[in-house]
Amino acid sequence: MSLTADDLSMVQDALRKVSFYEALTPGELEELGRGFEKHPMTKGETLITQGKAGGVFYILASGSVGVYQAGKLLDTKIATIGPGSFFGEMALLNDDPRSANVVCEENGIVFTLTQETFQKVILRNPKIAALVRQTAGERKSVNREAELNRRSGKTP
Numbered sequence: 830m831s832l833t834a835d836d837l838s839m840v841q842d843a844l845r846k847v848s849f850y851e852a853l854t855p856g857e858l859e860e861l862g863r864g865f866e867k868h869p870m871t872k873g874e875t876l877i878t879q880g881k882a883g884g885v886f887y888i889l890a891s892g893s894v895g896v897y898q899a900g901k902l903l904d905t906k907i908a909t910i911g912p913g914s915f916f917g918e919m920a921l922l923n924d925d926p927r928s929a930n931v932v933c934e935e936n937g938i939v940f941t942l943t944q945e946t947f948q949k950v951i952l953r954n955p956k957i958a959a960l961v962r963q964t965a966g967e968r969k970s971v972n973r974e975a976e977l978n979r980r981s982g983k984t985p
C-alpha cells in the first residue's frame with residue numbers, strides 16, 4: 830500500500846537523521862519513498878527474531894526498540910535504537926541469519942523496505958553501502974565483545 834503524504838513526511842524526517850541521508854540522490858529518495866511500508870509497532874512486539882532469515886530492512890520513525898542477544902539463561906540487552914536509526918541491515922548485507930532479537934520498547938512507527946529495494950537503492954550507491962556496512966561492522970564488534978563476556982561468565 831502506498832504511503833500518504835503524512836507518512837512520506839514522517840519517513841523523510843526519519844531519513845534526515847540517518848547516517849547515509851546526505852549520500853542519497855533525489856531519485857533514490859523518491860524510490861525509497863515508494864518502497865517503504867509503514868508498520869505501527871506496539872510495546873513488547875518482537876520485530877526481529879535472532880537466528881531467523883532476514884528479508885526486511887527497518888528505519889525507525891518514532892518510539893524505540895531494544896536489541897537483545899539470546900543467552901543460555903537470559904537474553905542480554907546490547908543496545909537501544911531510537912528514531913532516525915536503521916536496523917535489520919546485518920542479515921541483508923551477507924545473507925546471514927538475524928544476529929539479535931529486536932523488540933519494541935516504546936510504541937511507535939517503523940518503516941520497512943524489502944530486501945529487493947534495499948539491494949536496489951541502498952547497496953547500489955557505493956557511499957550509502959559503505960556507511961551501512963560501517964554501522965554493521967561496528968555493531969558486530971560490540972556483539973562479539975558481549976558474546977566473549979558472556980562466555981567468560983561476566984554476564985548470564
Ligand code: CMP
Nearest residue numbers: 908916917918919920927928929968971
Ligand atoms: P540483523 O542481524 O539483520 O537483525 C538484528 C538487528 O539488530 C541487526 O541486523 C542490527 O540491525 C541490530 N543490531 C545487532 N547488534 C546491534 C548492536 N550492537 N547495536 C545496535 N543494533 C544492533
